[in-house]
Amino acid sequence: MCTGIEIFSVEKEYTDQSRDALLPLNDKKVILKLDLENIADTYGRILAVVEYQGQDIGLRQIKEGLACYYFREPHDKVDDVLYEEATKTAKADGVGMWAGLEDIEKEEDKIKIRITSKPTNAKLFLDDVALRHNTPSDEEELSDVIHLFTLGKHILSAEKAGLSAMEDIEIVKGDNGTIHLDLETAPFPEEPTEEEIAEEELEEELEEEEIEEEEIIEPVIGPVKPAEIPKEYTSGQAWALKAAFDKILILTEGTAIMSEEERQDLINSFTMYTDEQKE
Structure with a gap:
């Protein structure tokens, strides 16, 4: 430098x-x-x-x-x-x-800036990025991070021992002059008014209602999955199955194939449910 x-x-x-x-x-x-x-x-x-x-x-x-x-x-x-x-x-x-060293840019295009603060020796930040330099500082002291000072708007801030300051700046080509930051203790947030508290509570209630509505899931009606079929039959179902097999034995005894008339008789006379289950 x-x-x-x-x-x-x-x-x-x-x-x-x-x-x-x-x-x-x-x-x-x-x-x-x-x-x-x-x-x-x-x-x-x-x-x-x-x-x-x-x-x-x-x-x-x-x-x-x-x-x-x-x-x-x-x-x-x-x-x-x-x-x-x-x-x-x-x-x-x-x-x-x-020997053979050349200037890297024209004098009028160089970014020049000086940053001071009260108190001095405050840590510097640009757009929340620590510059690893303290005040006072200038473009030469900041040469390793000067590339962060791109043309346009930025937020320059400084901190020291609980004190801080922040300022919106705009970097231009050439001399940007001296930027001075007066550090002070951050103000305590103001107590919310009753009206603001009421509005906040109302917003929270509305958000909770929306969440409850989103959590309501309509039951899916469809065929019973095989995994949900009971492993044991009820007494009524067991009676119906036994009656069905007894009927089949009676109708098919001595024959290999059930006739169409026998099949229709079975369909018309057979039910899987007891009278109690029908009710």
Whole structure:
């Protein structure tokens, strides 16, 4: 991330070079120039100008194309103009990471935005998605999630220690200015009136009636399934079956086939039900 310059990638060899250039300082005594009004950023990182043997290490890295100027917060020990000009010079000369590096989009098409809040260091959300960044923040700090800030309407919100704020925003190309959020405690919901309670109860009763109507199932009338036929006959049914077989034996005794006249006599005289069952 570089203030005033949008870049899309850095060759790994230059990130390694930047790291290797700083490793010799690990066991050395360096001078940290601090702004007593702004010692650390919202993430607890120390903000300081690092000097070793009278040399500004940060400025050296910038001039060699191993770092770039990035404005995070005002700091009275940082010469912002000097750092920014050194970054532009290194880029123009194509040294270090700037070798062959191109801007990814035109300046006028870049989305610029700054988000502040009161109190500061509040967690940011866009359309209920956590941005993993705190206030204050800008397009450079948000570079890893800036793709979420698509053109159009969004809901920007912030939270901190039980306080919250929400605002409808519309992202446009170019500078979107500063969006400030004043966090406050969420208001308690108002007590419903008697009329609102009565309406709610009526709606619940109507819904219950609809559910009861839906649960009423008309009985299906149809043939008796085989599984529902009783395994044992009643005494009347047993008598009727015995009478039927006795009649068949009488009519067919000594013959192999029942005549048509005998069959009709059987049909006319036989019933499966007793007189009690008929009633």
